[in-house]
Amino acid sequence: MRLSTNLIFSLQMQSISKSQSAWLASGMQVSTGKRVTKPSDDPIAASQALNILQTQTKDAQYAMAQSFAGQSLSNEENALGNVSDNLQSALTHIIYGTTGTLNDDDRAVIATQLQNIRDQLVNLANTQDSNGRYIFAGYKTQQPPFVSGDDGVTYQGGDQAITQQVDAQRTMTIGHPGDSVFMSHTGNAIPEPDGSASETNVFTLLDEAITALKTPQGGQGDEALKQFEETMGKVNRGLHNSLNNVLSVRSEIGTQLAELDTLGDQRQNRQVILSDQLSQLTDIDITESISRYVMQQTALQASYKTFSQITQLSLFQLNR
The missing domain is CATH 1.20.5 (Single alpha-helices involved in coiled-coils or other helix-helix interfaces)
Structure with missing residues (x-):
C-alpha cells in the first residue's frame, strides 16, 4: 500500500480532530458537572433521567396545588372558627333568655345581642379570600352567597363543592358550599319532639328567637308563655344541630390540612430520592x-x- 503525503496529512488531521473533540467533551463535562449533557452521551441514562425530570415537574405542579388547597382550607377553617364561637354565644343567650325571672326589657336586650350575632354570622358566611372570592359560594365565587331580604337570609351560591387534585391519586374538597355549612345538619341531628326534622337554616332559627324575645310576655297568659318556650326550645335544638354540623365540617378540614402536611413531607422525601438518582445517572466523578x-x-x-x-x-x- 502506498502512503501518499495527502493520505498521511489527512489521517493525522482526523486523529487531531478526534482528540480535540474528546478533549472539548471532557471540558464540557468538567464545566457543567454533568456526564450526560445530550442523549447521545448515554442513551439509557438520558432516558431514565428524562423520566425523573418529568416526575419532578409533576411534583412541582402538585406542590403548587397543595399550597393553594392549604390556603383555601385555612381561610375556611378560620371563618368557621368564628362561626363556632358565635353559635356557642347564641346558645348561651338562648338558654339565658328562657329564664323565668326575666322581664320584657331583659329579653329585648338579649334579642339585640342575638341580632348582632346573626349579623356577624351573615358577614362570616360572605367571607372573601385575599383575591375577593367568596369562600362559601361553591363555584359562584364572584357574588355574595347569602342575601338578606324580607323573607330572611337566602342562599344564592353554587351547590357543588370546590375540589382540587393535590396528588396523583388524591382529590379533596377545598371549598364547601354555604348551604352545606349554614343550612344543613349532620345525620345524627336532634329531631323535634314530634319526630319531625329540626330547622336547618341557622339564620331562620335566630330570626325566630329574636322575634320571640322581642314579643312582650307580661299579661299575655299561659298560652303565650307556652308558645314562647316551644319556640326557644326549637331554636335551642336547631342551633345545637347547626353547631354540630359546623364542627363536623371543621373536623373534615382539619383532617385534610393534616393530610396536606403528610403529602408535602412525602413529596419532599421523594424529591431527595429523585435528585440522588438523577445525580447518579448524569453527574460526573469530578x-x-x-x-x-x-x-x-x-x-x-x-x-x-x-x-x-x-x-x-x-x-x-x-x-x-
Missing part, C-alpha cells in the same frame, strides 16, 4: 473527569507537536 481532561489535553498537545514536525519534513530530509 476527580476522574479532571484526570481524563488533563490526559486528553496532554495527548492533544503531543499530536499538535507531532503533526507540526511531520509537516516540516521533506524527501531530502528523510533520505539523510
